[in-house]
Amino acid sequence: MTVFDLERPIRGETPVLVEIPHAGLEIPETYRSEIVVSPKSIRSDADIYVDELYRGATYRGATVLAARYSRYVVDLNRAQDDLDAETVRDHPSAKPHQPRGVVWRITIDGDRCMPQPLSRARFETRLDACYRPYHGAIASELVRLRERFGHAILVAAHSMPSVGRIGHADSGVRRADVVPGTRGRTTAHPSIIDLVDSHFRAAGLSVRHDQPYRGGFSTRHYGRPKESWHAIQIELNRALYVDETTHERKEADLERLRQLLLGLVEKLGTLRL
Incomplete structure (x- = not known):
């Protein structure tokens, strides 16, 4: 099975790389005895359809990297030593308590x-x-894009429940429509952050930076x-x-959001830094 799909634009390439780590739903046979979870949980804890939301981004100049495996196999948005002793036996970097590290042992619902x-x-x-x-x-890809354009822009593409679930720090709290995370505006040029903010606000969506995801x-x-x-x-x-x-x-809402995201990808690709 293919771990991820990497698509590059045929023409009109820009410095934008969209990475989609959590939309995958596949659990390969080799790992199934080590993962005990319902199909519903797999879908609930995935960033479901985010790969569909960015479909067509390569036609707007972006490179797209999308994982195919479920985050229950490995969580690609964690450090490789982000784990605890109840997850991996005898690991020298085990933390005191990390049930949802690079490998999850507990679902968001507990x-x-x-x-x-x-x-x-x-x-x-x-x-x-x-x-x-x-x-x-x-x-x-980031090295390649920077060599060609002088800089590279990584869009880490995710989705979130509308309300914090039981395993979240903001359990029960209603969330904004869009949460850009830049760890206090430290991970990207201000013009990138401001463009993302204004793009979504202009479409009538609520935006809250770094809350609850930095x-x-x-x-x-x-x-x-x-x-x-x-x-970002x-x-x-x-x-x-x-x-x-x-x-x-x-379907109609998904398509509207997809077009909005494709417009953002295109704008980011033409941004001068």
Whole structure:
């Protein structure tokens, strides 16, 4: 099975790389005995249809990297040593309590999704098969784009529940339509952050920066404005485009949001820094 899909524009390339780490739903056979979870949980904890929302971005000049595996296999928006002893046995970097690190053992709703901790060898197998190739691809693309354009812009594409769930720090709190995460405006040039803000506000959407998501591993790790790598995480409220109970798409709303995102990708690609 393919771990991720990498699509480059045929022509009109821009410095924009869209990475989609959490839309995948696949759990390969080799990991199924180590993951015990319902199909509903897989969909509930995925950034469902975010890959569909950015479909067509390559025609607007962006490169798109989309993971195919569920985040229950490996969470690509975490550091590779982000785990605890109940997740991986005898790991030297284990934290005191991290049930949803680079490998999840508990779902957002609090259900166990691992029957037992992984051995160090099985954990490393997942990293070698899934995590390291994905982040190797991000780094390679950012290097390539910076060499061509003088800078690169990483859009970390995500979605979020409309209301914080039981496993979230903001449980029960209604969220904005769009949450750009730049860790206090430190991971991207101000003009990028301001463009994203104004683009969504002009469409009538509510925007709240860094709350409740400041930008995860990819934004923090690749957001290096002094090195001409810029990163911004964009969290979209799922209620904008999907029924959060049935996971059915709101087709007309999804298409409107897709066109809005494609417009943003195009604007980012022509931005002068």
